Amino acid sequence: MSLTILNVVIAVVIAIAFAALNAAYLVWAERRGAGRIQRRPGPNVNGPLGLLQPPADGLKLMTKQLVIPGGADKALFVVAPVLAMVPAIMSFVTIPFSENVVARSMNIGVLMIFAFASLGGMAILFAGWGSRNKYGVMAAVRAVSQNISYEIPMLITVITIVMMTGTMNLKELVAGQSGGIWNWNLLPSLSSPLMPVAFLIFFVCTLAETNRAPFDLGEAESELVAGFHTEYGSMGFGLFFMGEYANIVIGASLITILFLGGWGCPLGLFPSVWWFLLKIYLLIFSFIWIRWTFPRTTIYGLLNLSWKILIPISLFNLLLTAGLLKVF
Amino acid sequence: MSGPIHIQPGETFTLNVGPQHPATHGVLRVKMEMDGEYIVKAETVLGYIHRMHELMGENRTYPQVLPNLSRLDYLGALGYTHGHVLAVERAAGIEVPERAEYIRAITVELNRVASHLFWFGAFVMDLGGFTPLMYAIEDREYILDMLEAVTGSRLTYCYYRFGGLYNDIDDEFVDRARAFIPRMRKSLKKYDALVTGNIIFRKRLDGIGPISAEMCRKYGATGPVARGAGIDFDVRKNEPYSVYPEFDFDVPVYDECDSLARYNVRMDEMEQSLRIIEQGLDKLPDGPIMPKKKPKLIKPPAGDYYQAVETARGSFGIRIVSDGTKNAYRFKLRSPTYSNMSLFDEACEGMMIMDALALMGSLDLVIPEIDR
Amino acid sequence: MIKDTVLQLIRELFPDPDPVVEEIVAEPAEGDEAEDAKKKPAKKKEKPRENGVIERDHAQYGYDIDVQLAPGELLATVVILDKAGFFLESVTGVDWIKEDQLEVVYDFSRYDFDTCRAVIRTRTPRAEPKVPTISKIFPGAGWHERETHDFFGIKFDGHPHLVPLLLPEDADFHPLLKDFKP
Numbered sequence: 001m002s003l004t005i006l007n008v009v010i011a012v013v014i015a016i017a018f019a020a021l022n023a024a025y026l027v028w029a030e031r032r033g034a035g036r037i038q039r040r041p042g043p044n045v046n047g048p049l050g051l052l053q054p055p056a057d058g059l060k061l062m063t064k065q066l067v068i069p070g071g072a073d074k075a076l077f078v079v080a081p082v083l084a085m086v087p088a089i090m091s092f093v094t095i096p097f098s099e100n101v102v103a104r105s106m107n108i109g110v111l112m113i114f115a116f117a118s119l120g121g122m123a124i125l126f127a128g129w130g131s132r133n134k135y136g137v138m139a140a141v142r143a144v145s146q147n148i149s150y151e152i153p154m155l156i157t158v159i160t161i162v163m164m165t166g167t168m169n170l171k172e173l174v175a176g177q178s179g180g181i182w183n184w185n186l187l188p189s190l191s192s193p194l195m196p197v198a199f200l201i202f203f204v205c206t207l208a209e210t211n212r213a214p215f216d217l218g219e220a221e222s223e224l225v226a227g228f229h230t231e232y233g234s235m236g237f238g239l240f241f242m243g244e245y246a247n248i249v250i251g252a253s254l255i256t257i258l259f260l261g262g263w264g265c266p267l268g269l270f271p272s273v274w275w276f277l278l279k280i281y282l283l284i285f286s287f288i289w290i291r292w293t294f295p296r297t298t299i300y301g302l303l304n305l306s307w308k309i310l311i312p313i314s315l316f317n318l319l320l321t322a323g324l325l326k327v328f
Numbered sequence: 329m330s331g332p333i334h335i336q337p338g339e340t341f342t343l344n345v346g347p348q349h350p351a352t353h354g355v356l357r358v359k360m361e362m363d364g365e366y367i368v369k370a371e372t373v374l375g376y377i378h379r380m381h382e383l384m385g386e387n388r389t390y391p392q393v394l395p396n397l398s399r400l401d402y403l404g405a406l407g408y409t410h411g412h413v414l415a416v417e418r419a420a421g422i423e424v425p426e427r428a429e430y431i432r433a434i435t436v437e438l439n440r441v442a443s444h445l446f447w448f449g450a451f452v453m454d455l456g457g458f459t460p461l462m463y464a465i466e467d468r469e470y471i472l473d474m475l476e477a478v479t480g481s482r483l484t485y486c487y488y489r490f491g492g493l494y495n496d497i498d499d500e501f502v503d504r505a506r507a508f509i510p511r512m513r514k515s516l517k518k519y520d521a522l523v524t525g526n527i528i529f530r531k532r533l534d535g536i537g538p539i540s541a542e543m544c545r546k547y548g549a550t551g552p553v554a555r556g557a558g559i560d561f562d563v564r565k566n567e568p569y570s571v572y573p574e575f576d577f578d579v580p581v582y583d584e585c586d587s588l589a590r591y592n593v594r595m596d597e598m599e600q601s602l603r604i605i606e607q608g609l610d611k612l613p614d615g616p617i618m619p620k621k622k623p624k625l626i627k628p629p630a631g632d633y634y635q636a637v638e639t640a641r642g643s644f645g646i647r648i649v650s651d652g653t654k655n656a657y658r659f660k661l662r663s664p665t666y667s668n669m670s671l672f673d674e675a676c677e678g679m680m681i682m683d684a685l686a687l688m689g690s691l692d693l694v695i696p697e698i699d700r
Numbered sequence: 701m702i703k704d705t706v707l708q709l710i711r712e713l714f715p716d717p718d719p720v721v722e723e724i725v726a727e728p729a730e731g732d733e734a735e736d737a738k739k740k741p742a743k744k745k746e747k748p749r750e751n752g753v754i755e756r757d758h759a760q761y762g763y764d765i766d767v768q769l770a771p772g773e774l775l776a777t778v779v780i781l782d783k784a785g786f787f788l789e790s791v792t793g794v795d796w797i798k799e800d801q802l803e804v805v806y807d808f809s810r811y812d813f814d815t816c817r818a819v820i821r822t823r824t825p826r827a828e829p830k831v832p833t834i835s836k837i838f839p840g841a842g843w844h845e846r847e848t849h850d851f852f853g854i855k856f857d858g859h860p861h862l863v864p865l866l867l868p869e870d871a872d873f874h875p876l877l878k879d880f881k882p
Contacts, residue, residue, distance in 0.1 A: 374865050374866055375864070375865060375866040375867060375868065378866045378867065380875055382851070382876060383875050383876060386876075415762070418759075418760070418761075418762060544787070545785070545787040545811065546787075546788075546838055546839050546840055547788075547838075547839060547840030548787045548788040548789055548790070548838070548840045549840075554811065559811045560811070560812075561811040561812075565813075566810075566811075566812075566813055566815055567758075567815050567817075631761065632761065632766075632805075632819075633761055633762055634761065634762035634763050634807070634817065634819070635762050636762070636789075636809070636817075643789070643809075645789055645790060645807065647792065647805070647807070649794055657794070658792075658794045658795075658876075660790070660792045660805075662789055662790040662792075662807065666843065667788075667789075667790075667840055667843075670839075670840050670842065670843040671840065674839065699866060700866070
C-alpha cells in the first residue's frame with residue numbers, strides 16, 4: 001500500500017518537474033523559433049544560445065511582488081493561476097510516454113484527461129472575473145465560450161476512435177496502433193475512411209483548446225490588452241504561462257497517442273520513448289509555426305468554425321464509423 | 329455579423345480603449361459604450377500629445393518652423409515638410425530648381441513607401457499576426473538608411489529648404505535607390521503570398537468596416553481611406569504640384585469601401601511610388617539644388633496662402649496667413665488623419681470591438697499628427 | 701466648370717460684388733458685422749476686406765473661390781457647396797486683433813478632377829465671438845469647430861458637443877488669440 005502511495009508521489013513529482021521544465025524551455029523554443037521565423041536572433045545573450053533565459057525569467061517572476069488589484073475578488077484571483085497549472089500537471093500522470101514510462105495507466109485515461117482539461121476553462125473564467133477588469137471579463141467570457149464549443153467536436157472525434165478501438169486506456173490505444181505507420185489511426189481504414197479529416201479536426205480543436213494563435217482570443221493583445229491575465233504580474237502570470245505550455249504538451253501528447261501511434265516507430269522497429277518525444281516536439285513546433293504565421297480570427301469566426309463546420313463533420317464521421325463498424 | 333443591434337437602456341458598460349492601449353498606436357483614447365462585444369456608441373478623446381505646433385508657427389520665423397513639420401508625422405515626415413516648403417515658396421514667390429524638385433519627389437516617395445511598410449506591419453499586428461511587421465521593418469530599414477545618408481536623420485527629417493534642399497544626393501544614393509526597387513517589388517510579392525491571400529486575414533477584413541464615399545465626403549476623409557471608398561482623389565493628380573505631372577503613375581482605387589479595400593489601396597500605392605522613384609531616377613536632371621536668387625529673409629507679401637500635398641495618409645493642407653513680416657500671422661495645419669479619424673465614431677457604431685479595432689488600424693493613425 | 705456654377709450660385713446670394721456690401725449693410729441683422737469689417741482696416745490688405753466673392757489665382761494663392769460673408773449667410777452658402785459635392789477640408793480661425801474681430805475660415809475642396817478650392821470666411825466680433833455651426837450639414841465639421849473653439853474661443857451656435865478636444869478638459873484659455881499670455 002505504502003509503496004503504491006510512494007509510487008504516486010514520485011510520479012507526481014516527476015510530472016511536475018517534466019511540466020515545469022517543458023514550460024520553461026518551450027518558452028525559450030517559442031522565442032527562438034519566432035526569432036528564426038522573423039529573421040531575428042531571439043534571446044541569445046544569457047548562456048549559450050540563450051539557454052539560461054528561462055531560469056532568469058523564472059527568477060525575475062518569482063521575486064516580483066504579486067499585486068492584487070483593489071477591487072478584485074481575492075480568493076478567485078489567487079486560486080485562478082493555481083487552477084491553470086494543477087490540472088495540466090495532473091494530466092501528465094496518465095499519459096504513457098512508452099510501454100513502461102507511465103505513472104498510472106488507467107482504463108479511463110482519455111476521460112480523465114478531458115475532465116482535467118475542462119478545469120482549465122474555469123481557471124480563465126476565475127482569472128477574468130476575479131480581477132474585476134473589463135478586458136478580463138470580456139476575455140473570460142470569450143475563452144469559456146471558445147473552450148465549450150471546441151470540446152464538443154474534440155470529444156466526438158475521441159468517441160469515434162474509442163468506438164473503433166474499443167478502449168479508453170491510453171496505453172491500449174497506442175498498443176492497437178503498433179507495428180508501423182500503416183496501423184496508425186491517422187490513416188483511413190475500412191471502418192473509418194474519414195480518419196485524416198478527424199485528425200485535422202482534432203488538431204484544430206487542440207489549437208483552440210490550448211488558446212493558441214490563431215485562436216488566442218482570450219488574450220487577444222491588440223483588442224483586449226492581455227485578456228484574462230491583464231491584472232496578473234509576477235508568478236501569477238508565470239503560472240498561467242506555464243499552464244499554457246503544459247497544456248500544449250498534453251495536447252500534442254494526446255494527438256500523438258490517438259492518431260500518430262504513440263511511442264511506435266513509423267516503420268514498426270524499436271518502439272521507444274524517444275519516438276514519442278520526437279512526435280510531440282514536432283507537433284509543438286508546428287503549433288509555434290502556426291502561431292507566428294497566421295493573424296488572429298474573430299470570436300464569431302471562431303464559433304462559426306466550430307458549430308457550423310467542425311461539429312457537423314465530426315458527427316457525420318461518428319455516424320459513418322458506427323455504420324461501417326456494423327458492416328465490417 | 330456586425331450589424332446594428334438593439335439593446336435596452338442600462339445594459340451597457342463603458343470601456344476606455346486607451347490612452348494606453350496596444351491597438352491605438354499611441355496615446356489616443358476611445359470611450360466606448362459597450363454591450364458585450366458590441367459597440368453601442370463611441371467617443372474619441374484627443375489631445376494627449378497636443379503640442380500646439382500652430383502657435384509655434386506664429387512665434388517663430390519661417391525657417392525656424394521647418395523642423396516642426398517633421399514632428400507631426402514621424403512615419404512619413406518628408407511629405408509634411410514638402411507641403412510646408414511648397415506653401416512658403418508659393419507665398420514668397422521663390423523659384424525652385426528642377427533638380428531639387430526631382431530629388432524632393434524621389435525622397436517623398438521613398439518616405440511614403442517606408443510609411444506604408446510600417447503601416448502594413450502594424451496593421452497585421454493589430455489583427456494578431458506579428459511576423460509581417462518584422463519583414464516590413466527590414467525593408468523599411470533599407471529606406472531609412474538610404475535617407476539617413478542624404479538627410480542626416482532617420483525619422484524627423486529637416487531636409488528641404490525654401491527654394492531647394494539642404495544637401496545634394498550622390499551616386500551612392502542613386503545606386504542604392506535603384507537597387508531598392510527590384511528588392512521592394514520582390515518583397516511586395518512575398519507580402520502578398522504571406523498576408524493578402526491568407527484566409528483568416530481576408531475574412532477579418534472583407535466587408536468589415538464600411539466607410540462609404542458619402543461618409544468620406546461629409547467627414548472630409550482623404551488619402552487611402554477615400555480611395556478605398558471608390559473616390560479617385562489624389563492631390564498629386566487632382567491638383568498637381570512639384571514635378572508630379574512629369575511622372576506616369578496610377579492612382580489605385582477600390583470600390584468595396586471595406587477594410588480590405590483600404591489595405592489593397594496602400595499595397596498598390598507602394599508599387600506606384602516605386603514607379604515614380606524609378607522615373608525620377610531616370611529623368612533626374614543636373615544642376616543646382618538651391619536657387620541663385622533667394623531672399624535673405626523670408627517675408628511673404630501679405631495674404632492668405634494655401635497649399636495641399638498628398639502625404640502617405642491623405643491630403644495635408646497648410647495655410648499661411650502672412651502680414652508681411654518674418655513670422656506667419658496664422659499658421660494652420662490641416663492634418664489628414666484628423667479628418668479620417670473623425671469618422672471613426674460613426675463608423676464603428678454597432679460593430680464588434682475586434683472589427684472596430686481592425687477598422688481603426690485600416691485608417692493608418694499617427695497620433696502626433698492628429699493632435700499636432 | 702463647377703467653379704462657375706458655384707460662383708454663380710453664391711453670387712445669387714450677393715447679386716453683385718460691389719453692391720453686395722451695401723445691401724448687407726442695409727440689412728439690420730448683419731449690419732453690425734459688415735460695419736465692423738468696413739471700419740477696421742484689414743491687416744493683410746491695404747483697404748479693408750469687404751464681404752463678397754473674389755476669384756483667386758490658384759497658382760498664386762492655392763485656392764479658387766474666396767468668399768467673405770456675414771455669419772447669417774454662412775449656412776446658405778455651405779448648403780450650396782454641399783449640394784455641389786464639395787467636401788470639408790478644415791475649419792479654422794484667424795485673430796484680427798487690430799480690427800477687434802475673429803475670422804472663421806472654412807476650406808472646401810472637391811474629389812473629382814474639376815478642381816476648385818473654395819474658402820469661406822466670416823467675421824465675428826472679438827468680444828462675443830459666435831457663428832452658426834455647420835456640423836449639421838458636414839458632421840466632419842464637429843471636430844474642426846471644437847478645435848477652433850479650443851484655440852479661439854469662438855462659440856459655434858447649435859454645436860451638439862462643444863467641449864475641449866485638443867486642450868485639456870478644464871482649459872479656460874484660448875492659445876491662438878493674439879493677446880494670449882501663457
